[in-house]
Amino acid sequence: MTAASLLLGPQRLALTFALLLSGSFWLLPFSRSFHLVLLAFLGVAIYRVFVTPVSFVLEPAKKIWLLANACFALPMLVSAFSSGDLEKPLTFFTLQLIVCFSGFVVIDVSRNELMLKYFHRISLAVLLFWTLDLLIQVTMGEDLFGFANDPRPGIYFSSHFKFGFYYAALSPLLLFNPIFLRWPLKLTLLIYVLVLAVVLLCNTRAAWLVFSFVSFLWFGHLLRQGLVRVRQLVLFVAGVAAVFIALLTENIDFKQRVETLLPMLNSIHSVQDVIPVRSSLWASIGSMINAKPWFGSGAGNFETAYVLYADQELGPDKIFPHAHQVILDILVGTGVLGLAGWLILHAALLKLWFQSNSRSLALPIILIPFLMWFPLNTHRGVYTSELMQFTWLWLAMGIGLLTQASSPRDGLSYK
Secondary structure, rough: OOOHHHHHHHHHHHHHHHHHHHHHOOOOOOOHHHHHHHHHOOOOHHHHHHHOOOOOOOOOHHHHHHHHHHHHHHHHHHHHHHOOOHHHHHHHHHHHHHHHHHHHHHHHOOOOHHHHHHHHHHHHHHHHHHHHHHHHHHOOOOOOOEEEEEOOOOOOOOOHHHHHHHHHOOOOHHHHHHHHOOOOHHHHHHHHHHHHHHHHOOOOHHHHHHHHHOOOEEEEEEEEOOOHHHHHHHHHHHHHHHHHHHHHHHHHHHHHHHHHHHHHHOHHHHHHHHHHHHHHOOOOOOHHHHHHHOOOOOOOOOOHHHHOOOOOOOOOOOOOOOOOOOOHHHHHHHHHHHHHHHHHHHHHHHHHHHOOOOOHHHHHHHHHHHHHHHHOOOOOOOOHHHHHHHHHHHHHHHHHHOHHHHHOOOOOOOO
């Protein structure tokens, strides 16, 4: 066993890694503090190079992990030299190398059964606390820490408007939590309604879209497992509709948000009326893509490319840091090469998903990067340190869980 294993013991070591992995979300409220998680895993990875280099042997999971990282990182490197503006692309390329190296540890650690038990307990506790805290903030005017309510409430998050987006993307960790699924059906359905209320009250359209998809999968899971009957589900959906109507009549901020969304349902042309700034931004991006179609203007160089190449008569007055749409962000940053890598990455993950015998275990983890990268998700930029760390560490954990049957090693002891 490693010195760390002997010093901490298997239980404490499992708890330590569970706290580290879950730090990717319980540290989110504190600005960039969650980057400490990546630094911690990097430290463990460097330690393992000298103590247990055998842990870097390329078993199937790590080959897939390397392929996924190469598909994402190499176009960033190429875009740096093709654009001539090296700083940001090379910075993000270096960050991706760190993520890739650290991910080897995450893959191994994620397979430890004891660590997973601790991880699920921490996930459940944190997300239930966030649910309670936001409901208190909305009803009482401030949350448990004294942070005041807002049209887009966000409890004690340093950037409160991010809460709803991240909360919806992380909801699979609650709804598909094995501990949560063992609770009585009435209790789980009640908590689902509370989670739904939080998502709606956060007034973030992307969060509504993301949570709708998660809900569809969750109810499908309940039906397949025989945990709920169709008749019960119909009655429950009617109850959810009643909650929606109640919020619509009682919460002014929610009502205004819904009223701005409704015109989008009329036709595709109504999108411009609902999100005029983003639709004008997207209209101006064509010339940016055409300027450097093959290798892009450099990962992270969106603002510079906008000034140089955008059709600014079509675009908004404000210069945005990213395209607010995943595919457009990739095409501007790393061009056709980046998009090809992105598609290969997803094809490899899809193949792994269908080959795996542990999909149910990995589902809540692998859903998180998928929801963050969802093409209709228009909130976060692909080439940002925040999203890169957040999505890729979850992806490493998901790959570890999907391939655990082919690698029975204990990810903590390193025998």
